[in-house]
Amino acid sequence: MSSTTSTRTRILQVAAQLVGDSPDGDISTRAVCEAAQVGAPALYRHFGDKEGLLSAVVDHGFEQYLATKREREASADAVEDLRRGWDSHVEFAVRNPNLYRLMNSPAMRTPPAAALESHRILTRDLERAAAQGRIRVAPELAAQMVMSATVGVALMLVARPATFDDPGLSRRVRDAVHASILTPDPNPNPDPDPGTGAREEAEVPSAAARLSALLRRAQGSGLSTAEAALMKEWLDRVANTGPEG
Numbered sequence: 001m002s003s004t005t006s007t008r009t010r011i012l013q014v015a016a017q018l019v020g021d022s023p024d025g026d027i028s029t030r031a032v033c034e035a036a037q038v039g040a041p042a043l044y045r046h047f048g049d050k051e052g053l054l055s056a057v058v059d060h061g062f063e064q065y066l067a068t069k070r071e072r073e074a075s076a077d078a079v080e081d082l083r084r085g086w087d088s089h090v091e092f093a094v095r096n097p098n099l100y101r102l103m104n105s106p107a108m109r110t111p112p113a114a115a116l117e118s119h120r121i122l123t124r125d126l127e128r129a130a131a132q133g134r135i136r137v138a139p140e141l142a143a144q145m146v147m148s149a150t151v152g153v154a155l156m157l158v159a160r161p162a163t164f165d166d167p168g169l170s171r172r173v174r175d176a177v178h179a180s181i182l183t184p185d186p187n188p189n190p191d192p193d194p195g196t197g198a199r200e201e202a203e204v205p206s207a208a209a210r211l212s213a214l215l216r217r218a219q220g221s222g223l224s225t226a227e228a229a230l231m232k233e234w235l236d237r238v239a240n241t242g243p244e245g
Contacts, residue, residue, distance in 0.1 A: 007036075007038060007042055007046070008046045010036050010038070011032060011036045011038060011042070011043055011046060011047070011053070012053075012056055012057065012060050013060075014032055014035045014036040015027060015032045015036075015053055015054075015056075015057045016057050016060055016061055016099075017035075018031060018032060018035060019054075019057055019061075019098050019099060019102060020096070020098055020099065022098060024098075025097075025098035025099075025101050025102050027054075029043055029050050029053065032053070051107075051108065051109065051110070054102060054108065055108065055110060055112045057099070057102070058099065058102055058103045058108075058112040058114055058115075059112050059113050059114045061096060061099045061114075062092075062099075062103070062112070062114035062118070063114070065088075065092045065114075066114060066117055066118065066121075068088070069085070069088070069118075069121050070121075074125070074128060078125055078126075078128040078129035078132055078134060079129055079134055079178070079182060081125050081128075082122075082125050082126070082129065082146070082178065083174065083178070085121070085122060085125060086146070086150055086170070086174045087170070087171075087174070089118070089150050089154065090150065090153060090154045090157065090170045093154035093155070093157065093158050094154070094157055094158060097158035097159075100154060100155070100158055101155070101158060101159065103115060104151055104155060118147075119143060119147055122143050122146060122147060123139055123140065123143040126139040126142045126143050126146070127139045127213045127216065128213075129182070130142075130209045130210050130212065130213035131210060131213040131214050132210070133183065133206055133207070133210040134182055134183050134206075135181050135182055135183065135206065135209050135210075136180075136181055136182065136183060136205045136206050136209065136239070137181055137205060137209055137239050137240050138208075138209050138212055138235075138236035138239045138240050139209070139212075139213060140236070141236075141239075141240050142181045142209075145177060145180070145181060146177060146178075146181070149173055149174075149177045150174075153169065153170050153173050153174075154170075157169070157170065183203075183206050204238065205238060205239045205240070205241065206239075208235045208236075208238035208239040209235070209236075209239035211235055212232050212235035212236055212239060215228060215231060215232060215235070216232065
């Protein structure tokens, strides 16, 4: 390991420790320099400014979390993978409250790479669910809905634990959000009854989401790039409108 790499790593590790130990998650570059035994020029040379340092701290802290997601083999049940993904996200937040608040701070003008990768992993799982006919809306919209709800629950649990003290809260919200975007049965085959028409109407968005996901994954669909983009736009519009639209 070169001295340059060693210095950067030492600054990063010290900053991560200070963030974790801080009462409110805030740190000063002066405290980091003193703890790492480096001058301010060294810190700014490696990280640019305080925001650059904090962004690096977030990526450093989330690296272990994301490593488990990268290494996880997709199961045959995409919906179960989505449930586990939600639970692991919230568990990480509760174990690392300062880091998680920093991750989602409005002061971070540039989204950390870890946040973008986490969103891509979620979207990938939702695309698998869509290909299996399991979601009602397009994967991109579903990812926005799930991520917004997951982050919201996690932030409330770490920022206001005295108020949000129900141990089952995360699971309840997870199941409610999933119920709004997932189909109840991967292979519905209901007997004819007065509600059949409504169920068939509700299946249209799910079918559109599934076809859109399959089209994105297909190699050689017979459509030009422009035609495929237009088809995806139409299918996503149908998927995202739903029967009530």
